[in-house]
Amino acid sequence: MYSENIKELVKLRLMSTPSNIKISIGSFGEFSKDQLIEEVEKGTPVGNAAIRMELLFIRKMASISKRISEQG
Amino acid sequence: MYEWSVPVIEIAESHGIKVDHVDGPKVMKSEIASRVEKLNPNFIFLNGHGDSKTFFGYRGQVVIEIGDAYLFKNKIVFSRACSCVKKLGRDAVKNHNCTSFIGYEFEFVNVRQTNVELNPRRDEISRPIWETSNAVPISLIKGTTISESIESSHKKATKEISRLLFSKELGAIEVMKAIIVNDEGLTYHGDGSAKIY
Numbered sequence: 001m002y003s004e005n006i007k008e009l010v011k012l013r014l015m016s017t018p019s020n021i022k023i024s025i026g027s028f029g030e031f032s033k034d035q036l037i038e039e040v041e042k043g044t045p046v047g048n049a050a051i052r053m054e055l056l057f058i059r060k061m062a063s064i065s066k067r068i069s070e071q072g
Numbered sequence: 073m074y075e076w077s078v079p080v081i082e083i084a085e086s087h088g089i090k091v092d093h094v095d096g097p098k099v100m101k102s103e104i105a106s107r108v109e110k111l112n113p114n115f116i117f118l119n120g121h122g123d124s125k126t127f128f129g130y131r132g133q134v135v136i137e138i139g140d141a142y143l144f145k146n147k148i149v150f151s152r153a154c155s156c157v158k159k160l161g162r163d164a165v166k167n168h169n170c171t172s173f174i175g176y177e178f179e180f181v182n183v184r185q186t187n188v189e190l191n192p193r194r195d196e197i198s199r200p201i202w203e204t205s206n207a208v209p210i211s212l213i214k215g216t217t218i219s220e221s222i223e224s225s226h227k228k229a230t231k232e233i234s235r236l237l238f239s240k241e242l243g244a245i246e247v248m249k250a251i252i253v254n255d256e257g258l259t260y261h262g263d264g265s266a267k268i269y
Contacts, residue, residue: 020186021197021243023250026154026179027121027128049179056256057249064252068234071227 001043002051010054011037025049075193076202077119077152080209087213089269099129104136108143115148115268117209122153125160138163144170148218148268150209151175157259165261172218172262174208180257181250183243197243200232201250208258212268219264229255 002010017023017033024030028046031039039047074095084091092111094103099120108116118136121128129135136143141164148171149164151157157175164170184198193199207228211221229251236248 017246018243021246022184022186023246024182024184026181027123028179030184052178053181053249053253057252060252060256064230064233067226067230068237071230071234 001048006051006055007040007043007047010040010051013054014040014050025053074119076198076206077117078193080117080206080213083210084213089213097130099135100133101129101135101140104129105140105143113147115150115209115212116144118149118151118153118156120153122151122156122160124155124158127151127153127156127160136160141168141170144168144173146171148212148266149173149175150212152180152205154179157261161261170262171266172260172264174218174222174258174260176254176257177259178253178257180205181253183246183250185242197241197247200236200247201254204228204232204251205254215267215269217265217267218260218262222258222260225258226255 014033014037017036019033022030022032023036025046026049028049031046036047036050040050041047077093081091081093092107092113094107118127121132125138126134127136138160141160144164145168149161151161151173153175155175155177157173158177161170161173161175164173182198182201184195204225207225208221211224212218216224232251233248236244236251
């Protein structure tokens with residue numbers, strides 16, 4: 001579903017996640033950094049959800065910055 | 073997840089609102105249907121797991137599915153359960169005169185510290201995520217419209233993101249991502265000018 005380049009980008013970003021936190025993605029459950037990296041590598045539905053999150057985060061940063069400056 | 077609905081219950085009660093909360097093994101279809109029919113609440117807050125057509129209860133049992141959407145007639149619903157707003161919420165409004173159905177279009181994302189598992193409300197990492205979501209029901213309790221309650225959550229999201237952008241807190245980036253994803257998915261069907269009372 002996602003290209004290898006996108007997967008690599010997301011894996012690199014996930015690597016900076018602290019090891020002592022867990023991320024819960026709705027009804028998929030809760031995952032550590034290493035588990036999410038593995039799911040992304042395998043292209044599972046969880047991995048794809050993690051990629052969607054990461055891409056949405058990147059895409060939304062511009063409009064979020066605008067909102068922050070408007071809201072003061 | 074229940075722990076983070078407690079502040080909403082407390083604020084509702086402080087506003088003189090009678091709260092009937094159901095959790096644990098009682099979150100099953102017959103119990104919920106019976107309570108909704110008997111008590112006829114103005115506002116229903118669903119807090120748990122879901123998919124686009126279903127809200128799940130205790131041990132993953134189906135509690136409310138499309139065929140049960142009649143329970144939401146003339147009610148305002150806030151669903152903090154993944155994707156319920158997409159089909160269940162739309163159907164409730166379109167076919168069963170639900171006043172308004174607010175919810176999250178995508179997976180609801182949370183981040184937590186691994187060492188506070190038994191006491192979620194002590195988890196300062198996840199606090200901004202839940203407080204941003206709680207802004208919707210708290211705002212409704214304080215008398216705003218559906219649209220205003222959503223705007224209130226958007227504002228809280230912006231405030232938290234703005235703080236987290238420059239924060240060195242553990243997991244700040246991950247919490248920010250969760251808030252952005254949840255905020256992006258927050259939407260409603262029905263009457264945006266409705267209030268719970």
